[in-house]
Amino acid sequence: MKPVSFDDRLNFPATLRNREYILSVLSNYIPDNGLILEIASGSGEHGVFFQKSFPSIIWQTSDPELIHRKSIVSWIDHYGLSLKMPKPLDIDVEKRPWPITNKLRDLIKGIVCINMIHISPWSCTKALFEESKNYMQKNNFLILYGPFFIKGIKTSLSNLNFDQSLKMQNPLWGIRPLSRVNNIASENGFELDKIIEMPANNVSVIFRLK
Template sequence: MDERLFFPATSRNRDCIAEALSKFLPDKGSVLEIASGSGEHGVAFQKLFPFIKWQTSDPNHSYRKSIRAWIIHQGLEAKMPQPIDLDVESKPWPLAQEFRRTLKTIVCINMLHISSWGCTQSLFEESANHLKKNNLLILYGPFQIDGKHTSKSNELFDHSLKTQNPNWGVRDLAEVNAVATSNGLKNHAVIEMQAHNLLVAFKKS
């Protein structure tokens, strides 16, 4: 049985995300992707950036099964490690010592708005523990700017999210920046993306 999952948003945004990531990813070493979902992004980026080891992770068992299926489907078993069972709020993160030694960048796509604020805080706390000086944490997704939505569609999306779960919602970039600063990471770059999303890179000081 084919256990691959297909998320429509991935096919729409992976090319533009890859283009933006290419400005920040290291020439070698490992990248940890938090909340990898179906795995479609992970296998695409592993193929596009072959000199990096792309480590996916997700706490959802069915998503990890999908990631494994995508790795096999793309013939990446020899290159790409199996996904890690990682819950961003469960600290410390279960990262092997050898992987921590090679870790250069952490990437998190479309998680902040569909998780509690505690997940955002844990993401920065643990990223600060694992990243070395000048390494990056890179986020992608919708954000508010100074308390205002960047589009009517994002405002409606935010309302829909909060209806589903009051702990969810489009985060304000200023509040995210504050959490970053308190954990020794500085807003390094902001790139406007398609569909009123942003890619934001934070550098470990």
């Protein structure tokens, strides 16, 4: 048997801090079967954690960065999930159509996107909704997690500072107003289902395809 190397595994500290909280939200939406597509899976630590937590479904990771996809594969191997979890897809939300086969499309029950919206150009948010609708059925969910500016809720100083630091790294990045995200979602046939406050001034936002 070919030895497995775990050298490609990346560790993102935020994953360990938020995964249990995100899990509690997902537990109310994960179906009994089918496939969940994760966009911008990063290191893959979330993916393997959720796959272990929801063994009845398939957790399909994806990421446009090769270093991240290698990390995801290593995490899958590390936990012995290679017979359950598919290899990550090379999905850049702006390169369309996404590499989703008809077989895969038939299995998708929901899409999850964690901490991508604020560290990507606004065009990526638009592409996420514009393309996601092509692979989903009525009432399927799209869940976003991260920081947002929400009308009527005072923005924390930490999020204001975080927004400034993001824009210093890349002027196209930044925390998005949830109202603007909701407008894009609505234009693409999604309706806002629920906003759930999370620790560290983040929220989970659940949309449903109408």
